Amino acid sequence: MAVGPRVRADRPEATPTLTHRARETYSVYRLAVMLPEGTVGANFSIRHPELRVEIHDRLELDEGLLLVEGKLIGAGGMEAGEEARRFPEVTSLELRPEGPGAVHFRLTQAIPEVHNVIRRHQILTKYPIVIQDGWMRFETVATASQVRAALVELRARIGRSRIEAARQGTVSLGRLGLTVAQERLFRVAISEGYYEIPRRITLTRLAIRVGQSKSTVSESLAKIRRQFAEAALHLAGISLPLNP
16 A cells, blocks of 8 residues: 655754745644643543544633533543542533434543644644544644644644644645635744634724735635635645654
8 A cells, every 4th residue: 555755753844934824735634632631631541542532623712711612422431520529630521412422522621732832833723633552643734844844843842743644636725726815824823823722813903904804804814714624625635664
């Protein structure tokens, strides 16, 4: 079976500037990160390998807290979920059964370092983020240099991290069919931190920045996201060698 090129991330590499990234193409990657021992994600998932933890949304709160919503998939989710209350970084927890084999959870915890690393490298995570047996996995549309730089820091600060798969081909601004105005808006949104968590600029301020109405900017951003999503769906999936 043919495989793609191995992504090297074994030596530090400076985070590329926005100007450099704007010229790069985007591909779809599936990343896996081994969570540090002692954290709620690692301890809970290792203790309950039969359960699949799916994170569907995250929101940073004040005082260094993170609000997380998702589901526990598998038998015994309610009983197992109650154990998360005992972790010191968890400040609140709500559990609600959603039919057989599924439990909705909503918890507030101290912001984990893995979240900070992903945000620093402007890695946009696609939901659900899956945690199982100590590993966190998610897909992202990113540039190769973003992924390489993120892997370097993840390995240094979090634990074993790797690319598990990528999509053949690339997603570039030119191939997305964006208009000149849409491309300008997208680059300004990236540079001003609109896609960061939390956002560094509101939709209202972004609209003022580009000299357009709030409704026009909102509609344009929705079209841009759709173009990225449709381009990603057309990429063929290939497996890459695991790089422990």
